[in-house]
Amino acid sequence: MSWWPILVAGVGCYLLKLAGLSVPASVLERPLVQRIAGLIPVALLSALVAVQVFTDDKRIVLDERAAGLAAAVVLLLLRAPFLVVVIGAALTAALLRLV
Amino acid sequence: MNRPDRRAIVRDSLGVGIATGLYGTSFGAISVASGLSVPQTCVLSLLMFTGASQFALVGVLGAGGSGISAAATAMLMGTRNTLYGLRLAPLLGWSGGRRAGAAHLLIDESTAMSVTRESRDDARLGFLVTGGTVLLLWNLFTFLGAIGGNALGDPRDYGLDAAVGGAFLALLWPQLSKRAHQLVAVLAVAVALGLVPIAPAGVPVLAAGGVALLAGLLSKGEPS
Numbered sequence: 001m002s003w004w005p006i007l008v009a010g011v012g013c014y015l016l017k018l019a020g021l022s023v024p025a026s027v028l029e030r031p032l033v034q035r036i037a038g039l040i041p042v043a044l045l046s047a048l049v050a051v052q053v054f055t056d057d058k059r060i061v062l063d064e065r066a067a068g069l070a071a072a073v074v075l076l077l078l079r080a081p082f083l084v085v086v087i088g089a090a091l092t093a094a095l096l097r098l099v
Numbered sequence: 100m101n102r103p104d105r106r107a108i109v110r111d112s113l114g115v116g117i118a119t120g121l122y123g124t125s126f127g128a129i130s131v132a133s134g135l136s137v138p139q140t141c142v143l144s145l146l147m148f149t150g151a152s153q154f155a156l157v158g159v160l161g162a163g164g165s166g167i168s169a170a171a172t173a174m175l176m177g178t179r180n181t182l183y184g185l186r187l188a189p190l191l192g193w194s195g196g197r198r199a200g201a202a203h204l205l206i207d208e209s210t211a212m213s214v215t216r217e218s219r220d221d222a223r224l225g226f227l228v229t230g231g232t233v234l235l236l237w238n239l240f241t242f243l244g245a246i247g248g249n250a251l252g253d254p255r256d257y258g259l260d261a262a263v264g265g266a267f268l269a270l271l272w273p274q275l276s277k278r279a280h281q282l283v284a285v286l287a288v289a290v291a292l293g294l295v296p297i298a299p300a301g302v303p304v305l306a307a308g309g310v311a312l313l314a315g316l317l318s319k320g321e322p323s
Contacts (some may be wrong), residue, residue: 001139004166005160005170005173006139006142006143007146009147009174012174013148013149013180017149017184017202017203018190018202019181020180020181021187022207029185032315034182037182038182039280039310039311041176041271043283043287043307044126044155044161044172044287044307045271045284046283046288047288047290047307048267048304049268049271051295051303052263052267054274058297059307060292064105064261068258068262069261072265072268072269073268081118082103082118082122082125083122083125085266085269086125086262090257090258093262095258
């Protein structure tokens, strides 16, 4: 894996943080900007879940990862902490692959 | 401010910092499983130091996406830290080198533990203790997760590929209580999965970011 995306995005993410602390509030405080910025993580994370779990290369697939995601949903409904959710998803998929 | 108040802030901040730092383990393991080396994984946690962006970067790279789409997705995810900074700047009141240093600690957790404080001293205390604890532990546990993940062999045998989806869902979960967010989530999934068969890897996730843009523009006037 090449280094440049790591370094570019790393420096970029730092500058985004610094910009918030440095830029006059009036520039980015408009309601539209705030609304879009609030929705971006929701859209990106939802898409990442879908792509990680339901695709293999360029195909849409349903395999053990979907069962792992279902386990994560149950654990989240039970208010389990982050690590428990992640491990639960992994264990479910791993156990199904053993059978 | 009297002592018990300050002590309570330190205690709460340490609690949040420790809980967050620990899940650096899952980032380390998932990053290595996605094809990054141990040094690359550790540099990501040190330099980028914002969990959701890091998971996004390795997620896109692991799915075979290009470096450009991976970096763009990570930075798009990092824009929310800009908004946190806007809120915190007047409260923390730092400038120059201190502001540059504080910027590195500007993440979900340090914002949450400082934005509600009534005085500048309390806000700074919550920010520094939370941010500092997460910085230390997140990097330590990233390293442990990365070497652990490396020693495991095929990550699929341990379901690490399923752990990625679980991690993203857990990050997303608290946001899904709002109806508007649920709608955006469903649309983003539809756009991403619709594009997977026809677009290069990495593009579907970025395009789903466009759903946020459209929804923000169209939902004018409604509280989001």
